[in-house]
Amino acid sequence: xxxxxxxxxxxxxxxxxxxxxxxxxxxxxxxxxxxxxxxxxxxxxxxxxxxxxxxxxxxxxxxxxxxxxxxxxxxxxxxxxxxxxxxxxxxxxxxxxxxxxxxxxxxxxxxxxxxxxxxxxxxxxxxxxxxxxxxxxxxxxxxxxxxxxxxxxxxxxxxxxxxxxxxxxxxxxxxxxxxxxxxxxxxxxxxxxxxxxxxxxxxxxxxxxxxxxxxxxxxxxxxxxxxxxxxxxxxxxxxxxxxxxxxxxxxxxxxxxxxxxxxxxxxxxxxxxxxxxxxxxxxxxxxxxxxxxxxxxxxxxxxxxxxxxxxxxxxxxxxxxxxxxxxxxxxxxxxxxxxxxxxxxxxxxxxxxxxxxxxxxxxxxxxxxxxxxxxxxxxxxxxxxxxxxxxxxxxxxxxxxxxxxxxxxxxxxxxxxxxxxxxxxxxxxxxxxxxxxxxxxxxxxxxxxxxxxxxxxxxxxxxxxxxxxxxxxxxxxxxxxxxxxxxxxxxxx
Numbered sequence: 301x302x303x304x305x306x307x308x309x310x311x312x313x314x315x316x317x318x319x320x321x322x323x324x325x326x327x328x329x330x331x332x333x334x335x336x337x338x339x340x341x342x343x344x345x346x347x348x349x350x351x352x353x354x355x356x357x358x359x360x361x362x363x364x365x366x367x368x369x370x371x372x373x374x375x376x377x378x379x380x381x382x383x384x385x386x387x388x389x390x391x392x393x394x395x396x397x398x399x400x401x402x403x404x405x406x407x408x409x410x411x412x413x414x415x416x417x418x419x420x421x422x423x424x425x426x427x428x429x430x431x432x433x434x435x436x437x438x439x440x441x442x443x444x445x446x447x448x449x450x451x452x453x454x455x456x457x458x459x460x461x462x463x464x465x466x467x468x469x470x471x472x473x474x475x476x477x478x479x480x481x482x483x484x485x486x487x488x489x490x491x492x493x494x495x496x497x498x499x500x501x502x503x504x505x506x507x508x509x510x511x512x513x514x515x516x517x518x519x520x521x522x523x524x525x526x527x528x529x530x531x532x533x534x535x536x537x538x539x540x541x542x543x544x545x546x547x548x549x550x551x552x553x554x555x556x557x558x559x560x561x562x563x564x565x566x567x568x569x570x571x572x573x574x575x576x577x578x579x580x581x582x583x584x585x586x587x588x589x590x591x592x593x594x595x596x597x598x599x600x601x602x603x604x605x606x607x608x609x610x611x612x613x614x615x616x617x618x619x620x621x622x623x624x625x626x627x628x629x630x631x632x633x634x635x636x637x638x639x640x641x642x643x644x645x646x647x648x649x650x651x652x653x654x655x656x657x658x659x660x661x662x663x664x665x666x667x668x669x670x671x672x673x674x675x676x677x678x679x680x681x682x683x684x685x686x687x688x689x690x691x692x693x694x695x696x697x698x699x700x701x702x703x704x705x706x707x708x709x710x711x712x713x714x715x716x717x718x719x720x721x722x723x724x725x726x727x728x729x730x731x732x733x734x735x736x737x738x739x740x741x742x743x744x745x746x747x748x749x750x751x752x753x754x755x756x757x758x759x760x761x762x763x764x765x766x767x768x769x770x771x772x773x774x775x776x777x778x779x780x781x782x783x784x785x786x787x788x789x790x791x792x793x
Contacts, residue, residue: 301340301343301344301347301354302344302354302355302356302369302370302371302422303369304337304340304341304344305337305340305341305344305379305382305383305418305419305421305422306415306418306419306422308333308336308337308340309333309337309386309411309412309414309415309418310411310412310415311333312329312330312332312333312334312336312337312407312411313407313408313409313411313412313415314408315329315333316329316330316333316405316407316408316411317405317408320403320405323399323402323403326402326407327394327402327407329407330390330407330410330411331387331390331391331394333411334383334386334387334390334391335387337383337386337387337414338380338383338384338386338387340383341376341379341380341382341383342380342383344371344376344379345376345377345379345380348371348372348373348375348376349373349376349770352783352787353370353371353372353373353777353783353784353787354370354371354787355368355369355370355371355424355787355788356368356369356370357369363424363485363487363488363788363789363790364483364484364485364487364488364788364789367423367425367428368423368424368425368485368487368788369422369423369424370422370423370424370487370784370787370788371421371422372774372777372783372784372787373770373773373774373777374551374554374555374624374774374777374778375421375422377624377628377770377774378421378547378551378627379418379421379422381627381628381631381632382414382417382418382421382544382631384632384753384756385539385540385543385544385631385632385635386410386411386414386540387749388539388635388636388639388749388752388753389410389536389539389540389635389639389749390407390410391745391748391749392535392536392539392639392642392745392746392748392749392750393406393407393410393536394745395743395744395745395746396534396535396536396642396646396745396746397534397536398447400447401446401447401534404446404447405442405446406443406446409439409442409443409446410439410443410540412435412438412439413435413436413439413440413443413540413544415432415435415439416432416433416434416435416436416437416439417432417436417544417545417548419431419432419435420432420433420436420548420551420552421548421551424485424486424487424788425484425485425486426474426477426478426484426485426486426489427474427484429552430467430470430471430474433466433467433470433516433548434467436545436548437460437463437464437467440459440541440545441456441459441460443533443537443540443541444456444459444529444532444533444537444541446537447534449532451532452532452533454532455528455529455530455531455532455533456529456532458525458528458529459525459529462515462524462525463515463516463525465515466511466512466513466515466516467512469508469511469512469515470508470509470512470513472508473505473508473509473512476501476504476505476508477489477505480493480496480498480501480502480505481493481496485788485789486555486556486559486560486788487559487781487784487785487787487788487789488788488789489560490559490560490781490785491785491789493560493561493563494563499563499564502561502563502564503561503563503564503567503568505561506556506557506560506561506564506568507568507571509552509553509556509557509561510553510557510568510571510572513549513552513553513556514549514553514575515549516545516546516548516549516552517546517547517549517550517552517553517605517609518546518549518579518601518602518605519549519553519575519576519579519605519606519609520575520576520578520579520582520602520606521578523579523582523583523602523605526546526598526601526602527586527595527598527599527602530542530594530598530601531592531594531595531598531651534642535594535638535639535641535642535643535645536639536642538594538597538638538641538642539634539635539636539638539639539642540635542597542598542601542634542635542637542638543631543632543634543635543638544631544635546601546605547627547630547631550605550608550609550623550627551627553572553609553612554612554620554623554778557569557572557612558612558615558620558778558779558781559778559781559784565615569612569613569614569615570613572609572612572613573610573613573614573701573704575606575609575613576606576607576608576609576610576612576613576704577606577610577703577704577707578606579602579603579605579606579609580603580604580606580607580610580707580708580711581603581606581707581710581711582602582603583599583600583601583602583603583604583605583606583711584599584600584603584711584714584715584718585714586599586602587599587600587603587714587715587718588714588717588718591652591653591654591721591725592651592652592653593641593644593645593651593652593653593722593726594638594641594651596718596721596722597634597637597638597641600634600677600715600718601634603711603715604626604630604634604677606708606711607622607626607630607688607689607692607708608623608626608627608630609623610622610623610692610696610704610708611623611624611626611691611692611695614692614695614696614699614701614704615779616695616698616699617772617775617776617779618691618694618695618698618775619692619695619696619699620771620774620775620778620779621691621695621768621771621772621774621775622688622691622692622694622695622771623692623775624770624771624774624775625687625688625691625764625767625768625771626688626689626691626692628760628767628771629676629684629685629687629688629757629760629767630677630685630688632673632684632753632756632757632760633673633676633677633684633685633753633757634673634677635753636673636750636753636754636757637673637674637677639746639749639750639753640666640669640670640673640750642746643666643743643746643747643750644656644659644666644670644726646743646746647659647662647663647666647743648726648731653721653722653725653726654725654732655732656725656726656731656732657725657726657727657728657729657730657731657732658727658729658730658731659726659727660727660728665747666743666747667727669747669750669751669754670722670723670727671723672754672757672758673753673754673757674719674722674723675719676757676761677715677719678712678715678716678719679712679715681761682761682762683757683758683760683761684757684760684761684764684767685761686761687760687761687764687768689708689712691768692708693705693708693709696708
């Protein structure tokens with residue numbers, strides 16, 4: 301079960317490449333693979349929920365010498381959300397991705413990207429985490445430039461250059477960690493770092509990891525690459541990027557700064573707290589001045605990352621519950637908003653809010669579907685975003701961090717402004733070209749995953765207890781990693 305989140309999308313990618321000449325078969329394989337991944341991830345999640353943390357070392361090598369796969373409650377949740385996002389984007393792309401891009405290997409690249417994402421979530425080894433990050437980088441760059449448009453190439457070059465800097469920082473940090481501890485197994489490293497007397501060197505290594513993962517997560521001040529690259533991709537690609545790629549960076553920060561680098565929480569996590577506040581503010585202010593839907597949503601990826609890192613930085617159980625809850629909520633909502641952006645462009649003819657309008661009257665169903673993730677992103681009750689924000693803000697108040705709580709509330713209010721701007725200009729005001737300028741294309745395949753993700757957002761909002769209980773279990777494992785170490789190493793730390 302531990303290898304299926306990797307092998308299923310890998311097999312789907314291979315079969316997809318072999319069937320490129322057979323268009324219908326190629327598309328059917330992609331959908332079938334996405335469904336299979338979702339089913340396998342649900343079974344894996346059920347096993348973790350019933351049995352606790354699962355770990356396996358490939359080739360029967362004993363830890364820490366073999367390649368370890370390990371899935372705790374956080375990893376299991378991330379794999380399930382990844383599968384949901386992958387299925388939604390696959391179905392959406394059936395009605396939105398051009399035939400040329402499909403023949404160019406879109407579905408195969410999408411599945412290779414999912415291989416890298418899931419590999420990052422289930423690996424228990426630092427070097428293999430780097431490998432999976434590189435798999436994601438290669439696949440995401442290919443998806444970003446697929447089609448060869450000028451804006452795509454420009455955005456793709458900026459994207460890959462800054463991510464190469466991240467990769468170099470990560471590889472350097474891993475090499476220094478190995479030199480200091482003699483191990484790359486994360487559970488083993490956590491045990492050995494606790495005995496290292498050179499705490500200043502450990503902190504320096506931690507800062508290298510923070511830079512590497514901070515770039516991946518688009519954390520302040522390392523976020524500048526995201527708004528200029530994500531908006532150039534087709535909506536289906538932008539949705540999987542917005543939903544998953546930055547969350548892999550957040551996940552890596554959560555994993556390393558709860559498992560390994562907890563020797564100087566007053567220093568490292570305080571830096572994360574300051575960075576989270578600045579990330580929230582700069583992201584939401586950037587969104588406020590934009591009039592392109594994709595750019596608005598891109599800047600809001602940045603602002604919402606701040607809430608997730610805020611929970612990690614506070615480093616209390618309730619705060620980590622908020623981080624886990626927020627990650628799950630945001631992947632669904634943000635991917636859905638990018639999918640909606642594509643449906644809006646297909647119908648109104650542009651992503652520029654100054655050039656569109658009148659969608660409330662011509663497409664009332666699309667308007668209602670937009671309101672659900674938009675209000676959730678802003679934190680309106682009873683949607684999922686309300687509970688996510690309430691938990692992290694409550695945690696900050698309990699910890700006496702009133703300044704970051706105030707920042708979170710201000711950013712939430714400014715998020716309402718941005719979402720209201722999209723509603724007022726895109727849906728409410730008349731179209732500048734008149735009603736006849738609004739197209740009436742078929743968007744059936746595009747609407748189905750949008751509706752599914754919207755329903756999921758509403759269900760989380762109306763029934764938050766289940767996700768909260770899962771997040772609480774995950775937070776308990778993060779705060780006390782002894783069960784993680786025991787599952788991997790077969791002994792208590």
